[in-house]
Amino acid sequence: MSARTWHLGIPAAVAVCLVYLWVNFHLVPDPMPVHFGPRGEPDGWATKSFGSAVALVALGPGIVALTGAASAGLTHAVAQDAGERQQMLSREIMPPLAAWLFWIATVNAVGVTGSLLGHHGPLSSLLMVGSLVLVTVVFARQMVQVHRRVDAAYPPSEKDRRGRWGFYYDRDNPEVLVSLENGMNTTLNLARPAAWAILAGLLVVPALLIVLVSVAG
Template sequence: MDVTLLFVSLAFLVVMQTIVPFIVKRTVVFGVTVPVEEVKNEELRRYKKTYAALTLSGSIIVIALAIWFMREETIMLAALFLPFVLLFLSLTLYFVFHMKVTKLKQEKSWFKNRKQVRVSELNLRLKDEMLPWVIYLIPVIITFGLLGFSVVNYAQFPDPIPTHWGPDGKPDAWTDKSYVSVLALPMVLLVLNGMFLGINELTKLSGIKLSARNVTASRARQLQLRKYSSWFLFFTAILVSILFTFLQFNTLYGDQIGDLVLVIVPLVFSILMFIGAVFLAIKVGKRDSDFELELIEDGKGDTINIDDDRYWKGGLIYFNRQDPSVFVEKRFGVGFTLNFARPLGYAIILGPLLLLLLIVAIL
C-alpha cells in the first residue's frame, strides 16, 4: 500500500507536468509572449508535443529505474526525492523550449514595428465572481473548533506526542507533551487558512489583463480563471482543514484508527486535490478552446498586445514595479503567481512560512 500511494502521487505529478503547455493561455508559449495570430504556428505546436513526449517518456524511465532499485527500506527516501527528480526533469525541458521559443520570436521579429497596447475595462470587476472573504471563514471556524477541542481534551492526549509518521503509518518521532505540542497542528492549520484568505483577497485586488487582439476571449478566460481559482483555493482550504483534523484525531485516538485508514486518507486527499486541479485546468482551458481570433482578415494588423517578457525572469518569475498587482496569472501552469516587486506579497507568503518554522523550532 505504501508503494501504491507513492506511485499514484507520482503519476498525478507526471500527468500535470506533461499537459501544462496545452492548458495555459495560448498566447504564452513556454513563458514567452507570442502574437495571437501565431498560436497555431506549426513550430510552436511541435515544441509543445516534443516537450510532452520527452517529459512523459523521461518520467516513465525515472520511475521504472526507481522501481527496479527500490527496496522496502528505501521507500521513504524515494518518496522524498523522486518528486524533485521529476520536477527537475520537466523544469529542465521547460527551459530548453523556453530558449527555443525566445530564439524563434527574435528571428521572426513578431513584435517589431507594431503598436503595442494594454487593454483594460473599468467595469469588468463588477462581473468578477471570485469568492468573498467571508466564505474563507468556514475553514477558519473549523480550525478554531479544532483548537477548542484540543484544549478541552488536553489531558487525554498521549505523552509523548508523536510528531512524525513513517511510510507504514506508524509514528517514528515524538516530543514532550505540552500545550504547544498539542496545539501545534491546529496552529499550523490556522496559519495556512490565514494564508489562503490573504491570497484570495490580494488576487481579487490584482489587475485583469486583456489581450488587444482577442478581447472577448481573453475577457471570458480571465473571469473564468479568477472564479475557478478562487473556488479551487477554497476547496484546498477545506481539504487541508479536514486532513489536519483527521491527523489531530489520530494523535488522540491513534489506537482506534487502523493502519489502512492512515494510508487511505492521505491518498484520498491527493486524489481529490488532483481532481480539483484537473477541473480548474479544464474549465479555464475549455474557455480558451473557444478562442475566436479577432484578426484583420487580410493581414496581421499594426496593433498587438503589449510584450511584457522583460518582466518575466525565465518566463516563471514576475518582477514589475510598475504593476500594482500582487498576484498575476502564471505563464506555465494554471493559477496565479507572485509579483516579486510587491513587498506585501512576501508578507503573505513568507510570513506564514516563518510562523511555521517558529512552531517547528519550539517543538
C-alpha cells in the same frame, strides 16, 4: 460559495478541531507524538502540552491559508491589468481554488488531531492521502469546466491553446519560460531542452529531501 467564504472556513475548521482536541486532551499520551513516519506511526515525541498541540494542528492549515491568500492577491492584481478574458478567468478560478485549499487544510487539521488522539497508523495515513487525492481530482475537474466556460466566452489565442493545463510545446518559440493569458500564467516550453532540465530539478530536489529526511529519521 464565494472564495471569501471558503477562506474563512479554514480558521473555522481549525477552531473546531482544537475544541475537540481540548475536550479530549486527556486521551493524548505523555510524551506526545509530534512526528510520524511514512507508515503513519509516531517516531518523534515531546512533553505533552496543549500549546504544542495547537501549533501542530494549526501549522499546516496556516501555511495553506497564507499560500491561498497570496495566490488570490497575485491573480487578482495581474488580472486587473489584463483583458476581459483574463479577468473572467480570475473570477472563475477563485471559488474552486479556495474550496480546494479549504479541504486540504481541513484534511490536514483533522488528520493531525486524530493522530494526537491515537488514531494513527497505515490506515489513517492511507485515508488522509486518499482524501487529498480525491479533493485534488475534484478540483482538476472544476478547473476543466472553468476553462471551458472562459473559452466559450472568450476564445483563446493560438499561443494560449498551446499552453493548456500547464504544458506548452512550441518548437518555433525560443523562450524556455513562456507567459500565457497576458501574464497571468507562466509555464515551461517543453520543446526546449533547458525546460526539461528545470523540470527535472524541480522534481529531483524535493524527492532527495524526502529520502534524506526518511533516512535521518
